[in-house]
Amino acid sequence: MSPNVSNISEIAFACEKAGADAITAINTVQGMIINIDAKRPVLSYKRGGMSGPAVKPVAIRSVYDIYEKVSIPIIGVGGIMNGRDAIEMMQAGASAVGIGSAVYYYGVEVFQKILNEIKEWMEKNNYDSVKEIIGLAHDGN
Ligand SMILES: Cc1cc2nc3c(=O)[nH]c(=O)nc-3n(C[C@H](O)[C@H](O)[C@H](O)COP(=O)(O)O)c2cc1C
Structure with missing residues (x-):
């Protein structure tokens, strides 16, 4: 979804209603x-x-807003450069993340590096599954 709109979550909701x-x-x-x-x-x-x-x-912010409006999974993309960014995106509500520009900066090795950093953070914080992280930053979680 494009972020160049006034209310991305309304559009996401319309996509869900239309069968996305x-x-x-x-x-x-x-x-x-x-x-x-x-x-x-x-x-x-x-x-x-x-x-x-x-x-x-x-x-x-977009993923956070969309997560409050839809129940289908969200793939969070935009500015993920390291494991902490990926976890931030998942806490906003992403079930999975996409990585583009980081490949330009660091090469394809960045995927394994980010995976290792996610695992390290999860171990330090006693999480067994990424499913436990999805949406954590929302009120009530
Ligand atoms: C060189 C380049 C080409 C891209 N081409 C497409 C495209 O064809 N279709 C699309 O939906 N998004 C495209 N994107 C957007 C990316 O999928 C992604 O949403 C965006 O780059 C933000 O993620 P990032 O910060 O990890 O790069 C492109 C991005 C870049 C930098």
Whole structure:
């Protein structure tokens, strides 16, 4: 789902009602860079999609809001660079996470590294299954 909307959770709810099996959130956040000497946007399409650490708070908030509105699983994506980010996304309500930009920064080894960091955090905090982490940041959990 695109985060470039005014109420992402309403749209997620409509998707669920229409028969969606799961929600993936978020896609990139629209942005623009202007070259002040050229006095024009840098990108030929003018607007571009932002990803990586800068968009993580938007992704976390979106997943948190969607989790409060739907009961289908959510795949949380946006700015996950390490195990702590993945756990934050799961506590917001994601059943699984997606990783894009971190591969650009760290290579494909990042998947195993993030998995190890998730396991380490779970062991330290006495969790046996990731299922116990999903939605933990919500009131009442
Ligand atoms: C180079 C690049 C290409 C992407 N292409 C697509 C695409 O074709 N379809 C799509 O839904 N999202 C696409 N995305 C968005 C990613 O799936 C993801 O939602 C976004 O990058 C945020 O996650 P990240 O911070 O882990 O990269 C693309 C992102 C990047 C950086």
